[in-house]
Amino acid sequence: MSFLPSSLRAFAGRRLGPLGPAFQLLLLSDGLMLLSLMVGHVAVPWWVAHEGGAAQLAIYAAGMAAGSFIALPLLSPLGDRVSKRRLIAGGLLLMALEALVLAALAQLGIYRLAWVMGLELLAVVAMAAIMPASFSIVAELLPAERLTEGLGLQKSAQALGRLLGPALGGLVLAAASTAVALWLHAALLLLAAALAARIQAPTPPAPAQASHWLADLRAGLVAKWKIPLERGWTFVSFLVMIFFTPGIGMLVPLKVQSLGLSAAWLGACEAGLSLGMLLGSLGGSVWLAQRIGRFNASFAAILLEGLCMIAIGFSEAPLLIVAGFAMLGACIATVQMVGQTHRMLAMPQAFRARMTAVNMMVMQIAGVLGPGLAGGLLLQGSVGGAYGLFGLGLFLVGLGYLWVPGYREFLNLPHAQAEGRYAREHPGLFNR
16 A cells, blocks of 8 residues: 555554455455446446437346346355455456456447447446455454454445545546546456455355355355344345335436536535445444444434435435435445344355345345336326435335344344354254
8 A cells, every 4th residue: 555645554554454464455456346336337328328318228227237136146156155356356357358348349439239238247247246255255354353343444445436436437528538437447447356366365165066056046045035034134125225225326316407406416415425325334333333232223224214315305405415315325334334244244154145145136126126116106296205205115114124033132242142143043054
């Protein structure tokens, strides 16, 4: 980290030094990956919309969502059977090569929707392998007592990438061209891949065997279903995400447009959301959990998400809306930090990537249903009314966590008791 100013190097040394060089490399790689992804998420849809119009943009978005939904469960055993370091680095390299081809096509002025979607589906497949491994490798790099701190720093690095990426991508698009933005996208991915390739995980995974692929996939799904805590947790989270996803997605630009505001306010809302996530990840979530308890912090944050969406929906003051998104981001960080740490510790190491991938797959389904429901509501009423109803729905289904078997007791456990809990309570599900 010699490229940083001396004061930042000193701070990084105090905060990151005890966590080890492998975790530091993961943070840098994750931050660059999210920075690059956000540049790409600005550049590619802009290119498709500019060349193909709204109809082709809708086809592109639907195709990417379907590809992710299929790839996540199918590739989930990889993270438990192949070196996570190689999986992350290889996936990032594949994404970088795909971005280089896209950049070359844009540079040459060649646009074909089928080509763009085919190339971007390669990136979707790579991300389906990378994300479960990226989330679960932290538990292998850090001891249990450091996991909350480590996950917070990982979320902070990712939130920083999300915060800076759209601004960087928009700036490059405005100042140069789509091709230049895509060249930058590829260069950042190459750098992230190089850093990930240097991560040394202390515990090597079991050797991969193709004949066990379907058995591994089935074992992960069965474990998720037969553990009452996981089954209830996943079901309530699915309902929550149906109402939550449109609130940080399709309804945001519509809300800005409904008030006659410029695109700059859309950027401010996105930045407010990322800033709230960053502040929560940097310590705000841990501070809250230490004072009121892990379950109370997570449960209160979920309900507050619903109230924030209601406030955003009925507010007409731009600054208050941005503040609402910042609060929403802090709540997101709290829910993720408090629950993800214990959940990761409870899963056996050989099942972490698979079970994490199931969570992500369920969120993908909710991510399709939520916008569809929002579209139906918008046909009957205003954007503000839809926001309010989705916020109310989120608040009500969030109460469902009170009835998830063992959820409150599990979140309030010390880290040492949470570690390996699923295998201790349900050994028959993990005997492979």
